[in-house]
Amino acid sequence: MKPRRLALAGLALTLVGYPGTPAFAKLKIVTTLQDLASLADAVGGDRIETFALVKGYQDPHFVDAKPSFILKLSRADLLIAAGLELEIGYLPPLIDQSRNAKIHPGSPGYLDASSGCEILNRPVLQVTRAMGDVHPYGNPHFWTDPENGRIIARSIAAKLMELDPSGREAYTANLAAFEGRLTEKEKEWTAKMAPYAGAKIVTFHDSWPNFARRYSLNIVGHIEPKPGIPPSPTHTLEIINLIMTDKIPVILVEPYFDLKTPKFIAEKTGATVLSFYPSVGGVPEIKDYFALFDYNIDAFVTAMKGKA
Amino acid sequence: MRSRVPFTAMAVFLGLGLHPAAHADEKAAQAQATPATVSSQRPAKASAPPTAAEVEALRQEIEELKKQIQTLRDQLRAGLLPVQGTGSGAAAGQTASAPSPPPPTPGPPPVSFPAPSQTSNYFNPSVSVIGNYLGVGGSNGTENLPSSSLRESEVSLQAIVDPYARADFFLSFGEEGVGVEEGFVTFTSLPAGLLAKVGRMRTAFGKINPLHLHVLPWPDEPLPLVNLLGGEEGWIGTGLSVALLVPLPGEVFSEATLQVLRGDSGELFAARDRGALAYNGHYRVFSDLSEATNLEVGLSYGQGPNGLTSRSETRLEGIDATLRWKPLRTATYRSASLRGEFIRSRRGDPLGNQVAEGWFLSGEYQLAKRWFTGARVESSGHADDASQTDRGKALVLTFWPSEFSQLRGELRRREYANSETADELLLQIQFAIGAHGAHPF
Numbered sequence: 001m002k003p004r005r006l007a008l009a010g011l012a013l014t015l016v017g018y019p020g021t022p023a024f025a026k027l028k029i030v031t032t033l034q035d036l037a038s039l040a041d042a043v044g045g046d047r048i049e050t051f052a053l054v055k056g057y058q059d060p061h062f063v064d065a066k067p068s069f070i071l072k073l074s075r076a077d078l079l080i081a082a083g084l085e086l087e088i089g090y091l092p093p094l095i096d097q098s099r100n101a102k103i104h105p106g107s108p109g110y111l112d113a114s115s116g117c118e119i120l121n122r123p124v125l126q127v128t129r130a131m132g133d134v135h136p137y138g139n140p141h142f143w144t145d146p147e148n149g150r151i152i153a154r155s156i157a158a159k160l161m162e163l164d165p166s167g168r169e170a171y172t173a174n175l176a177a178f179e180g181r182l183t184e185k186e187k188e189w190t191a192k193m194a195p196y197a198g199a200k201i202v203t204f205h206d207s208w209p210n211f212a213r214r215y216s217l218n219i220v221g222h223i224e225p226k227p228g229i230p231p232s233p234t235h236t237l238e239i240i241n242l243i244m245t246d247k248i249p250v251i252l253v254e255p256y257f258d259l260k261t262p263k264f265i266a267e268k269t270g271a272t273v274l275s276f277y278p279s280v281g282g283v284p285e286i287k288d289y290f291a292l293f294d295y296n297i298d299a300f301v302t303a304m305k306g307k308a
Numbered sequence: 309m310r311s312r313v314p315f316t317a318m319a320v321f322l323g324l325g326l327h328p329a330a331h332a333d334e335k336a337a338q339a340q341a342t343p344a345t346v347s348s349q350r351p352a353k354a355s356a357p358p359t360a361a362e363v364e365a366l367r368q369e370i371e372e373l374k375k376q377i378q379t380l381r382d383q384l385r386a387g388l389l390p391v392q393g394t395g396s397g398a399a400a401g402q403t404a405s406a407p408s409p410p411p412p413t414p415g416p417p418p419v420s421f422p423a424p425s426q427t428s429n430y431f432n433p434s435v436s437v438i439g440n441y442l443g444v445g446g447s448n449g450t451e452n453l454p455s456s457s458l459r460e461s462e463v464s465l466q467a468i469v470d471p472y473a474r475a476d477f478f479l480s481f482g483e484e485g486v487g488v489e490e491g492f493v494t495f496t497s498l499p500a501g502l503l504a505k506v507g508r509m510r511t512a513f514g515k516i517n518p519l520h521l522h523v524l525p526w527p528d529e530p531l532p533l534v535n536l537l538g539g540e541e542g543w544i545g546t547g548l549s550v551a552l553l554v555p556l557p558g559e560v561f562s563e564a565t566l567q568v569l570r571g572d573s574g575e576l577f578a579a580r581d582r583g584a585l586a587y588n589g590h591y592r593v594f595s596d597l598s599e600a601t602n603l604e605v606g607l608s609y610g611q612g613p614n615g616l617t618s619r620s621e622t623r624l625e626g627i628d629a630t631l632r633w634k635p636l637r638t639a640t641y642r643s644a645s646l647r648g649e650f651i652r653s654r655r656g657d658p659l660g661n662q663v664a665e666g667w668f669l670s671g672e673y674q675l676a677k678r679w680f681t682g683a684r685v686e687s688s689g690h691a692d693d694a695s696q697t698d699r700g701k702a703l704v705l706t707f708w709p710s711e712f713s714q715l716r717g718e719l720r721r722r723e724y725a726n727s728e729t730a731d732e733l734l735l736q737i738q739f740a741i742g743a744h745g746a747h748p749f
Contacts, residue, residue: 057637058636059712062640064634064639064747065746066596067561067592067595068561070553070561071553074553085744088744090747091746096494097503099553101472103495118375118379121350129741154671173534216486230677256640258677265548300673
């Protein structure tokens with residue numbers, strides 16, 4: 001009698017989905033950025049399902065803490081955030097209200113994607129807000145370097161193996177496939193960008209130090225006078241002069257900024273305004289992390305060829 | 309003293325990484341460094357030609373080293389390293405150049421040089437102070453606000469307590485005197501989708517009452533809150549709050565909150581004995597109508613002793629709705645919201661029960677990245693005399709120089725029950741220092 005009852009109980013438990021054995025259910029992953037969701041999909045394959053809170057065409061600094069996100073987080077097995085206080089304006093209250101102890105920072109279900117990545121512009125001296133909306137932990141747009149993408153993918157793989165040990169082989173294989181493709185793609189991207197090494201460019205916001213480092217671009221100015229401060233007439237004039245003297249060919253603008261000032265500058269100087277996408281999903285064509293670089297690099301090369 | 313060790317390590321790295329390239333142009337130095345490193349490795353394995361894998365490994369190692377050098381250079385150029393470091397770095401390089409020191413192993417690049425910080429500060433709460441200055445012009449005999457005041461300085465102290473809870477304190481300093489506006493612990497790891505708070509908190513009655521003064525879209529509180537929820541302060545209660553997520557079909561968020569509070573609260577509730585408690589219940593539903601538009605509707609019910617007799621109570625009923633529109637791509641430039649709240653107060657009074665109603669309707673529209681405009685209409689009876697009704701209209705213009713400061717002007721006409729009509733101009737300046745808090749939603 002007894003063993004049968006136990007077996008029944010066991011069956012009932014498996015049917016209702018005993019917590020901790022995701023043998024049937026996919027691991028639910030919530031990420032802040034679509035880039036992180038794309039990297040997680042590459043590593044997790046069909047063992048996971050992802051949801052990104054922030055759209056690729058949205059300014060990742062300013063996101064509303066909508067209650068519908070609380071619902072997503074309440075059901076998540078893993079939360080992947082960019083970290084470096086990029087999400088400080090909306091994520092902490094969402095986590096607190098998620099009623100999900102698994103995904104609190106410090107718990108196994110929280111992954112800070114920046115850890116292990118190469119982070120630039122990390123201030124060591126005192127920062128003040130006279131510098132604008134500075135990030136005291138360094139520039140948070142670190143995923144724009146594909147090598148950081150590799151590191152993030154590795155961290156995600158390690159985390160998935162920890163949360164779902166039975167998928168270890170699948171994750172290992174997926175990661176290897178991803179890294180193999182990334183290595184190939186990086187050769188292609190490096191070759192495409194090589195002719196423009198050392199090119200001076202201006203960007204709207206300081207979103208591109210990692211990308212510029214990887215492809216030896218020289219960012220000489222920003223249209224924002226300081227991070228988070230919209231263009232001012234004096235600074236715009238300075239940028240116009242800078243572009244004229246240094247013969248800067250392109251101005252890169254993130255999709256969520258107003259094109260008015262960049263276009264005005266372009267008109268005065270002859271520089272090309274190029275919409276440059278920091279994240280997956282910025283335009284529908286940018287479906288995944290590879291497409292992010294494919295799209296941006298092709299657009300950049302086209303713009304530069306037009307200048308030559 | 310503390311920084312000595314990483315500093316010395318830095319000096320060694322500098323000596324290793326920068327010495328050969330000290331006088332050369334960056335690019336040339338890199339180009340030189342590559343063959344140099346390769347050739348110095350080759351003789352070691354002179355006998356056999358290197359395999360592809362070995363070459364690849366070497367290449368990776370070189371890349372890694374290059375990266376480290378570049379990082380150090382960047383930091384040096386950005387002035388992130390102490391200047392005198394170059395001197396001692398060169399010295400370290402000289403001493404190290406004679407014997408071959410162990411090469412820095414490729415691994416995570418040593419890029420993190422956190423600012424020196426006292427370990428005793430690690431667990432200090434995030435601190436911020438928000439100043440709220442108000443200047444008022446025009447004349448008003450009924451609500452006689454001072455011409456110029458630092459109305460509130462709100463100090464917030466927030467931190468995680470332990471793996472199960474966080475704590476939030478909001479101390480409100482007036483020009484004279486301090487009050488604990490809120491101070492509560494939130495238990496974030498409870499089972500069954502519960503979220504519990506214990507302490508003193510702004511009661512979850514409606515949408516505006518739980519908000520702090522400085523996050524309101526106006527410099528003043530709307531009339532129904534002032535008249536029916538116990539004055540400028542609003543309803544602040546001390547006790548227990550439990551909020552539960554109520555599952556609904558689809559991706560609709562719904563939350564029920566129940567609060568059991570002490571029976572005293574400002575001018576709103578007064579308990580004759582400690583057994584007389586105040587209660588508040590709030591149910592809200594939030595739904596994304598589209599990517600850009602969302603709607604939140606809430607129902608509230610509160611009750612508590614009003615102290616007029618040992619058994620008399622005040623009951624409060626409320627309904628609130630907020631419609632927001634914010635296209636995501638242009639979210640920082642253009643947005644609009646429409647919000648309204650209706651409150652009814654039933655005050656048990658031995659001299660005659662009073663049923664007073666009040667409401668406001670407000671719209672805000674974002675004109676540009678830093679400019680917002682808005683308008684509000686409001687009307688409310690008096691809780692203790694429902695026959696008396698105040699009305700108001702207001703136009704608001706707000707400018708945000710940055711995320712951390714805000715200038716706001718409000719032109720306001722209030723027609724009071726005592727038949728006074730007051731036209732006023734309110735000028736508010738708010739400024740925040742300290743930790744970056746989350747934006748309210």
